[in-house]
Amino acid sequence: MDHDADALHAAIDEVLAGHRDAFRHIVREYGLSVRGFIASQLYHLDDVDDLAQDVFLAAFESLGSFRKGDEFGAWLRGIARNKVKMYFRTRMRRENAMERFRSEVGDVVVADLEQASEAVEEQQLARLLSCISKLPDKMRRIVQGGLEGQKAQALAEAMESSVAVIYVTNHRAHKLLRECMARKGV
Amino acid sequence: MDPDLQDLVAAWMRNTDLSASRRDELLARLRSDNGFRREFVEEIQMHGYVRAAQSSEPRWPLLEEAMGGHEDGPGLEDSVMARLAQMPTPTRRRTWNPWWAVGGFAAVALAVFVGLGQLNDSTKPGSQPTRLASGTAIQSPAVAVLSHVVEAAWADGEPERQEGAELPAGWLRLALGTVQIDLFSGARLFVEGPAQIELRSSSEAFLLTGKVACELGEQARGFRLLTPGLTVVNQGNSFGVKVSETGEQEVHALEGKVTIGRTGESDTSQILAKQARRLDDTGFSETPFRPEDFPAFERVRERGQAEAARLLLAWRAAADALDSDPSVRVHFNFEEQLPLDATLRNRVRGDGAGSDGQIIGASWSQGRWTGKGALEFRGRGQRVLMRLSGAHASLTLLAWVRVDALPQPVTALLATEESQSRDPDEQKNTTSPPSSDPASGRPLRWELKSNGQLGFNILRGIVSGKPQWGSHVAPPLLTTERLGQWLCLATVHDAARGELTHFINGMSVARHNLPPGPPLALTHISLGNLSVTDAEARQGVNFGFFGAVDELVVAARPFSAAELRRYYEVGRP
Helix, strand or coil: CHHHHHHHHHHHHHHHCCCCHHHHHHHHHHHHHHHHHHHHHCCCCCHHHHHHHHHHHHHHHHHHCCCCCCCCCCCHHHHHHHHHHHHHHHCCCCCHHHHHHHHHHHHHHHHHHHHHHCCCCHHHHCCHHHHHCCCCCCHHHHHHHCCCHHHHHHHHHHCCCHHHHHHHHHHHHHHHHHHHHCCCCC | CCCCHHHHHHHCCCCCCCCHHHHHHHHHHHHHHHHHHHHHHHHHHHHHHHHHCCCCCCCCCCHHHHHHHCCCCCHHHHHHHHHHHCCCCCCCCCCCCCCCHHHHHHHHHHHHHHHHHHCHHHCEEEECCCCCCCCCCCCCEEEEEEEEEEEECCCCEEEEEEEEEEEEEEEEEEEEEEEEECCCCCCCEEEEEEEEEEEECCCCEEEEEEEEEEEEEEEHHHCCCCCCCCCEEECCCCCEECCCCCCCCCEEEEEECCEEECCCCCCEEEEEECCCEECCCCEEEECCCHHHHHHHHHHHHHHHHHHHHHHHHHHHHHHHHHCCCCCCCEEECCCCCCCCCCCCCCCCCCCCCCCCCECCCCCEEEECCCEEEEEEEEEECCCEEEEEEEEEEECCEEEEEEEEEECCCCCEEEEEEEHHHHHHHCCCCCCCCHHCCCCCCCHHHHHHHEECCCEEEEEEEECCEEEEEEEEEEECCCHHHHCCCEEEEEEECCCCCCCEEEEEEEEEEEEEEECCCCEEEEEEEEEEECCCHHHHHHHHCCCCCCEEEEEEECCCCCCCCCHHHHHHHHHHC
């Protein structure tokens, strides 16, 4: 991520000195990437939002343990990883084999996901909405609609297509979005 | 689009259910196929970003409540700020966390490097670690042992304590799961998360919130458990105590009678077996006896065994997938072997694979989980010998080890047995490195030092009969509290990048820049020991390892940090 380290350190110092309003800067800078990281792994957006809040509150509590010079985004993702892990563990106790499967998949990919998140700059994320708006109509509809739950089936019916085509189109759209986000001046 | 990828994405998005065999297939491919895993990660990552970016006005119920409603719903920033208004200002952390000590130890290690480097060229490090930080290590005497950890997650900011860890006096904040703590006084505590408990000494603990069951034998007489309002004194029986987040407190006499009192008051009363009392503003009152509310030894043990079986299966799948990696030359997984086996089977076969291991003296024991084999080493003489032909430009060494003691200056983990290059009497006039024959390559030693440093030494040459080693060490992280625990140690030699990186438990702990040089040789390798020269024998030098090994991987390519992290995560006990 390409955050201003000086501004970040100044904000941390201010928070530790008792000026908690400076924490806004941190939430503003890292909010989208933390929510995106969690949303990659969780189904319910309400849960994503709740966990994102918890991540920032835990970060606030532990801010004194953050070592300047370390990557703050990676530190936040470490907290987020723990929260997601706990979320899955609590659900695994009462839910079915598919939930356990998703938890195992999460365990396998979390290191790659963190590494991939490191490679995405905040400015690229800021361009995402603009990039979505530039997608061809059909792709944009699918990306904006999302595929979670029964949405893929509903989209397929609405667009008189098959679920498989919806997934393939979404896959291609993601590639276009990555290319678009990587271009400056979008 | 790859059908496997489509199925996995659909399952991840809860658009479809999969059969058990299909789930196993996809998990196996995800673990073994890097390209497939990368594609899946890219897919869910973009999906997450799109969802997050499009829901820029998320619903934040807690903030709505805090602010008395908000027409459009506040953003993340406002919601976080509203909630943290009720929290105390954070302060710079000064409590002890073993991993924060990396920096402190690294600073000490740096001083040791510099000091030793000035004294003795042959031990001068090839380079300094690039990642150093500040901090101070403080160690307090232990008052208990963390005997069992079942489906547990520690609260943010807490160290990731493992089963078998010694616990000093201080706070434990458990977010989830159950742990068994055996205090040195003989008291046994089962703590169920979420809980906050302070171990004050081996005979006293303070429960701020959560549930604790105490089993107390005759030896534990005098043990006290305190809560914000209540004191329970041991009379050699078992009891359960719970303190809710809202301050409600209950004590249940699980076996025998229990003496209770209000904290700070001298009056006490007794409750008989299978009775319970609740404490509120008006004092103690009767409450229904509910033993099932508290963690019990049998339940903890059963859940622990079930979790261990699940973890063992997950590790086996990942370990099997590793065997199909063409770069892996040696993989000892210590599985499917008999207690009297004198040969350690290399799971990798085919061209370029290393030999099986010849076990000398080491005995079979239990590994990370029940049902998983390991070899135990007790120092002198014991070792496993093997061969691996060829010279290797890049290398990854990974071992799951349990270090029981580091009694001597250097303990060999894995080393090239090159006695001819280590005996000064036979090398008096040699000035060139033994790598003059590229096929043989440079010998190496992967070792532990008595101060807890993981080291990787490469022979630079022989000068006046003395071997000159380039030493590349990590900070002294294998501290006493880590002795007896299973650890994943790995070192990656990346010739293309000119880097050598040490990893402990999936975390990069030191990186060194390496000058280009001849490849590395592991023609004759010894695991767990190293032969001494006559001169060393006369001085009583011993390199024998004290502990156990239950997995060893040697690969002829540099594993990435993500790969090592993933393999650690799937193999952690």
